[in-house]
Amino acid sequence: MASPWWKVALSEEVTSTKPLAVDVADQPVVLWRDAQGIARALEDRCPHRRAPLSRGCVRDNGWIQCGYHGWSYDGETGRLKDIPNMKDEQKFPPVYKAAAFAVSENGGFVSVNLDQKTLLAPPAVRHDMPLGGTAHVALGHDQWISALFDDPGLVLDIRSVQFTPYLMSDLREENGLLVMERFCQWGKLHWPSYATAEFPITLITRTDPETGETEAVLRDDSFRTLLTAQVAPVPAARGVTQVRWRACIGDELKGSHAVGLRHKGSFAVRETVDAAALRVLIPSASHLANKLREDIRSAAPAVPSSVSAAA
Amino acid sequence: MLEVADRSASSDTDHFDSAAPAAPKRASGPSMNAVNNWVPHDLVMRDSWFPLAHDHAVGKTPVRRAVYSHPFYIWREDGKVVASEFHPLEIVTRDKSPYTDARGRYPVIEHYGLIWGWFGRPEAADPAHLPSLPFLPPKGGLPKHMTATIRFDCSAPISLENLIDLTHADFLHADVVGDEKSDSEEVEVYYDSETITMVRTLVNKSVAPIMKFFSGIRQPTQNVRQVIRIYLRSHCAIAYGRFSPGDDVPLFHPCTPESRDRTRMEMVMNTSNAGTMFRHVMPKAGYKVSRQDSSMTNPQSPRYMDLSPRKDLHSRFDQAGQRYRLLMMDLAARQDAGDFAYRDNVSADCSDIIGLRKELFQF
Incomplete structure (x- = not known):
């Protein structure tokens, strides 16, 4: 790889x-x-x-x-x-x-x-996003990505947004990325998600199978983009995952919750993970994701990369 | 221009203290020059006096020290110092080590205002192996403000290698001892099987800020002669600076290896001959300087815990540090082979070697 x-x-x-x-x-x-x-x-x-x-x-x-x-x-x-x-x-x-x-x-x-002579093209990000931050999470890189797939609410915090366990589309590979779409609710008084007929918003995630780098797009039911975020988890020392992110808020926001996203601090990567909830989180999307990640890894040609191997 | 002390890898040694917590065994290293075969955490020196405490720190109540993780409890009985591997109130459930007598007592001696414990074969303990420190009164008695206890968050040999390469001081300690600017810099190294001495001579160096403020040096530059002398076995160093214009600053800088990766320094700086302000302030600089050192030696230390195939780079200013590494490895190899004899006398007066202005230090 x-x-x-x-x-x-x-x-x-x-x-x-x-x-x-x-x-x-x-x-x-x-x-x-x-x-x-x-x-x-x-x-x-x-x-x-x-x-x-x-x-x-x-x-x-x-x-x-x-x-x-x-x-x-x-x-x-x-x-x-x-x-x-x-x-x-x-x-x-x-x-x-x-x-x-x-x-x-x-x-x-x-x-x-880490490979100075790499032939891989550097990543391209579509446009500059004004918001940004870094979170240090005491969770391994693979585990962090799995949590993102199974319950984004454990690792991401978007103001007023409740992530439901219901996927609009299963995890699949699309142009080398792992893509899925999840229903979300606004955090207000409503029927619990299992009894809700319609959901007002969805979260689409497109994840690089190797690095876990993810573009997350929050959309409402009229196909307006409410928020776009680029989230980059990087394995760091001692099993810590360092997550850098940037985000921008959509131009056209309808409804008080959507407008509320304009306030400071509407998007964040969580510094701490609720370990009790994480432990009992049932693997779902991550199960398929791990298989796909494995397939993509084994299909790629091996290239030595680490510094110590080169030195 | 760039010198690497080249040696065959034959001195690739495994020196372990069987009683200390085990470190992973090193495979016999790949062929590389010995100076890069440096794993300071594995070095264990036996048959040596280690300075454990200032004499004023020990009374009737036992204080706890360690040498290579071996416990030393030190207290006074009828005014006389004793050192034991067992606390007097301890219900003994462990075996006595081979480093103490039948009662579990280590050989111990009081000299230069310090309490020295012998680590090694008790029968070999001999005051003749006590390092020569000609700037300290043999019977002690220097005021407490000239002493301090400081700990370094690294392995003891790393701390000493740091000390013997004074080019680091210009960067790490510039706010105390002045920056790297000088007209010329010479480093000379002398050594025998038990000691290494480095003499660094600087012409027209920027004046040490601490002397500017507390000794009233008005000139922009000063000539500096710095001597570092290390007694390899006991991990003790003399750091003697002669600044002109300025003061003579002789420092006793021991690095007692209490454990594999942490070091204790019972420092004594004899500033009796300096002005009142400097005399009181300079010994305090150790608290600041030691933190600056630890900021580098602490992250450095784990990077030397295992033998690495990646060689360190060296410059001509590193010859003292390289020689220190080789001498320590030679001594450890000799001890591994069961040879604990002193081939050179460490207690012979070293005043001339360090260039001590004896007239200032008459006891």
Whole structure:
């Protein structure tokens, strides 16, 4: 399986003033912007004495400088550029470098690919979305995706929206994505979902089978888009899932609940999962999803990707 | 230009303390130069004095210390210090270790204002193996404000490797000791089988902010001679800085390996000869500087817990640290082979080696 692109930060989190530490599973990554404003990513480990580069600083010329002994690296190649007090001896053999990762930025996300020579096209997001956030969830990446499939309400919080267990369309593969549509209700006094004849809104999710990156679209029964969100779960250290998201509210909103979505905080990824509810959540869509994800994974050609394998 | 101390991988060793919690056994490493074969968490030094407590910290009530996870309870009986592996109130249910006498007592000695415990074969304990610290009064008695207890969140050899490479100070501790700007920087390294000494000479270095504020140094630059001397077995270091203009700052910087990944420092800084302000303030800098060090050595430490095929990069400023790694591995290999003898005398006066201005330190 080719190494995927992971959305490891929101664009505004990556600056040229302070390096940002993120991780993809057990691989620590440091992000910053160089002098041209281009986002750069290196392994967050100085090859000199293994200190995290993210505890250093960004120099005026865009190099990242380790805060321990001051070694400086160029972000594009990872090459060592400067050791303090070495004066005019600043030419280093090519092995003097930190592991560099491929970086791409669009749609307000910064993505990295741990395979610097990846042939996979960087992800395209349709347009910039003004809202955004990051949630840290103490739940493994696969489990987080399964919860999203079986009960989005455990991991997502959309103001006034109640997710029902009723699917409008089963999970299926569509252009390489896992797509499903779920009925939702507004959170007001109404018949319980099992006794409701009609549902006012639906949530469509389109999920990348490898990364779990999901576009979620909330629509009303007149086919108006109320909310669009891009949600990117990334496996982080110690089994934590870091979820970055962006969202935008639809232009045409009818009804008080829909209009209420315009208020601040109408979309969020939950920081905590109700473990008691999660434990007894009956697998449904996720059962099929796991099979499909497995099939898609095994069909793809294997490509080595991890840094440690390459080093 | 870039130097790597090249050695065959023959000193690839497994040194374990059978009584300490077991670490995963290392496979014999791939062929690589020995300096990169560095797994400091596996090093266990025996037949050595370790500084465990300031003398003023121990009274009739036992205090608890450890060396490589082995318990040391220390208290005074009729004014005399004793160290035992059992608490006096403990109902003993575990076996005595081989490191104590029949009563479970470790050899213990009081010197330089510190209490030293012997870890190793009790019959080999000898005051002649106590490190030479010529800037400390042998009978103790320095004021308490010149002492402190500080802990480092890393393995003891990592803390010492941090210390012996002073180029880190210009970045991590710039707000205390000044930045990296100087006209020239020279590093010399001397060593024997038990010690390593690094001398760093800087010409026209930016004045240490702490001296600017508390010693009233008006000049923009100062010449600096810094000496780090490590007693390998006891994990004790001397850090002696001579600043001109400025003060002489001799620091006793032990790194007692209480457990595999945590280190205790019973520091003593003899600032008796400096001005009133500096004398009181400088020893306090340890509280700040140690946190700055831990911010790097703490994340660094787990990255050295296993043998890695990825080699560290080195510069010419790292020769002292590289030599320290090799000497520690050599000593550990010797101990693994059952050779605990001291081939060099650690208690011989090292004043000349560290360039101590003896006239300032007469006891």
